[in-house]
Amino acid sequence: MTNVNEVPADLLIEILASKLKDENIVTPPEWSNFVKTGSHAERPPQSDDWWYVRCASLLRKVYLHGPIG
Template structure:
């Protein structure tokens, strides 16, 4: 049986983000076109569909690492801040973006919150595994496994 671990992350995230955009379970907030994804960034994302890509990446990340919390995901999506002549320093990613995306995934039924952190629901796990099975058919060197 094919799981999300069997396919490249980039192809899974792009396929899931396209489907999340098409089926209207996830909606981009009105403020999303004005924000940076963290204090370490200088500009907002150039991709107009970045919200769906981040939501799909968060769904995959919760699937792979779960149970996880907001702080651990902020560390994953953080980066080095350019401080001019001072050495770069690591800064965490935006917690508000992560929190809102996870709340939308919870409303869609793909993620659930527990005492340990957020985990993928059985519906979310089967959704990602089915997407991975579709993707692996298109990759000739991986389809033989």
Template sequence: MTTVYDIPPDVLIAKVAGELKQLDSIKAPVWAEFAKTGVHKQMPPKEEDWWYTRAASVMRRVYIDGPVGVQRLRSFYGGKKNRGTKPNQFKRGSGSVTRKLLQQLESAGYIKNTPEGRVISAEGRKFMDSVANSAKAEVVEQIPGLSKY
């Protein structure tokens, strides 16, 4: 069975984002089109459906790193802030975006909250593995010599 670990992240995240876009429980809030994804960014994302891409990425991170909390995910989605003539400094990503995405994924049943942190649920693992399995055909076409696996 193909799992999340067997598929390149960019291919998997794009496929999962497409699947998440079809769900009713995951919708971008009204403020999402104006919000930056962190204090280190100068502008909001230009993509219209960046919310679903970030949701797919968060879901993959929880699958791989879980149990994980909002602070750890903020560190993962952070970056260097340009401070002009002063040296750049690392800043964490937006906590509100991360928190809202985790809450929406919990309401969809793909993530569950435990005392240690958020982990992927059985339904979420099944969803991610099925998307990875369907993405395997695309990966095999893109990378020659991989068909024997």
């Protein structure tokens, strides 16, 4: 059986993000179109799917490192 550690991160995040979006598991809040991703960013993200990619990335990190904090 394949483990998360064996799958390339970019491939896993891409597939997981599309699954989150297609199955309506996570819905972005209304204000997500107007926010920046960090204090260093000048503009909001260009991609419409950035919320799902961010959620998929966080899910991967929590799986790898466990609940933190």
